[in-house]
Amino acid sequence: MTLTSPAPLHSRIGVLPGDGIGPEVTREAVRVLERVAKHADLQLTFTEGMLGGCAIEQTGTPLPAETWELCKNSDALLVGAVGGEKWDSLPAEKNPGLGGLLRLRRELDLFANLRPGLSYLPELSPLRDVNIDILLVREAVGGLYFSPERGRGVQDGVETAWDTMHYTAEQVRRIGIVACRLASERGGRLASVDKANVLESSKLWREVMREVVADFPHLEVEHLYVDNCAMQLVHRPNDFDVIVTENLFGDVLSDEIAGIVGSLGLLPSGSLRTDKFGLYEPVHGAAPDIAGLGKANPSAAILSAAMLLRHSLDRPEDAAVIEQAVTTVLQRGIRTADLANGDIAPVSTSAFGDAVLAELDDQY
């Protein structure tokens, strides 16, 4: 077996539905993967595990040992959503988010957070003339959010608090390589975003990125300051292809892109490392207020499943079929309550899933 061998014919998917609307949207995503497997001659096994609040209820911890085992024995993970008011006041390590999902991402070293922004329904965007297909690649286990030095205290009699934006050349290099590879498979354009005119960590970022892109001479590369990028995203969103940036900058810019797309219900995400193992999940939260009512939009979960096929199972064509099916269904006016407007009667979560399955049957 060589390093570039295709994914094995038989792939193990760990499914962690989580809390709130997590289970109902994940169910549709699994149905979609099963249908694709049938059509595309893929062998997938799905094993469910507990993560987040539901795991706390059953086992007392948001990330039980069995879930941890499941993750290590899977080729990719499909996550729903975690959290809810009930567990909000728990300390960090016992919390569905920090102690569950974020810990999982960090301990699995899923350093490359992928946030695609696509104009599935341009009319949802607050912008005129939008037709974006952006892939934001965010460094997700370093930078200001994982300060090695942070604290709070009284310095010289003054109440003070601090965090550290810290990067090593290797951290920048590995995310840079991921971004360059992705740009090579897509539109061939890469924007690397930093604040190299002010920050030491950004100066290192830019130096290393210049080295990394030298190995991808076919790419069209620009280096942007983060403030300028925030402006350009509004000004000329259609021009961007892949954007790569550090953790905090990526957090802000990915949400700006979400605003440009116009609906959180359509946004999938993936968290990868170099060996193709990845965790895929909707950007939206657990939305406990509508949980179990069949109102949730499963689009983001289904599109996350498509990302799983593309990035972890080497199945870009099948991913594209799913994405096309979701687009077709949405554009045909079959929509859950969050996207139905006055003229459209909303469909349920599972009815939306049914429509996507029917569309898949047509397309294969």
Add this chain to the structure above:
Amino acid sequence: MTLTSPAPLHSRIGVLPGDGIGPEVTREAVRVLERVAKHADLQLTFTEGMLGGCAIEQTGTPLPAETWELCKNSDALLVGAVGGEKWDSLPAEKNPGLGGLLRLRRELDLFANLRPGLSYLPELSPLRDVNIDILLVREAVGGLYFSPERGRGVQDGVETAWDTMHYTAEQVRRIGIVACRLASERGGRLASVDKANVLESSKLWREVMREVVADFPHLEVEHLYVDNCAMQLVHRPNDFDVIVTENLFGDVLSDEIAGIVGSLGLLPSGSLRTDKFGLYEPVHGAAPDIAGLGKANPSAAILSAAMLLRHSLDRPEDAAVIEQAVTTVLQRGIRTADLANGDIAPVSTSAFGDAVLAELDDQY
């Protein structure tokens, strides 16, 4: 004389036109202030000084001692723009930006950077249905951009770089008070932006802001995470009034707002401290490629002069007259080349100024 006495009838304006298009746009701003002074019974004296590249040429330093004296003997400063390729490679302390303008802002302790975003010409915005009147208040002398601890080196054999986001309670308090006062004078709504779910410095920011706003019970206050704010600015820009945030977040969000307004040529700014002394300047740069051609848009400089009247000279009504005059002229289709489209023949910098002066004559 009490602390709340109005500005003296005679105010001293230090004028630092700077480089590139700085002199030509500043000239129009001064003409506007002179005209307002005539109509509104204000006594203004204007004293010119050198800042930036022009100062390097004449004296060898971007911030000569005479300029420094002028600043200390002024009630407010009007700045054009500094910089140009010629001086780009100079070391930081000799550089028109870092060694001139930024040093001036820092040494004068101008901690409150004000960036208004207004829909003067809604059709310029990439967004539909935009009608914004946002005042972003950015902490400008602390945070990640003024790291007390920053550096570059080899740690445990690994090339590493780091910056520190550092705040004291007092730094947060003083910018919070400025923002609350401004919100009280405007729409009565304040959004304080931080990342208190992750950062220690943001936790301090939110705690202190909660204390500060308690003294302004009439304000409608929301606390937003910076990523969410970046999304909301695209999603519901018209809902914002005053936004207050730390240095880096403010840098990014203010440029996002600039993108929403749709033209850098319309954006003024001010940098204040608590005693009302302030420095006012366009957001745009020196644009050396069009310097001296009479093509530059003086709107941002003129609107900066309006901010000077409002924030340093206690003349909000006169500021509003200028803002209205600029709006009227623009909407009438009198525009410099940057904003003229196919149907409109562009006017020169001074012709635009003339139109604003004529409009002022009408309005007083």
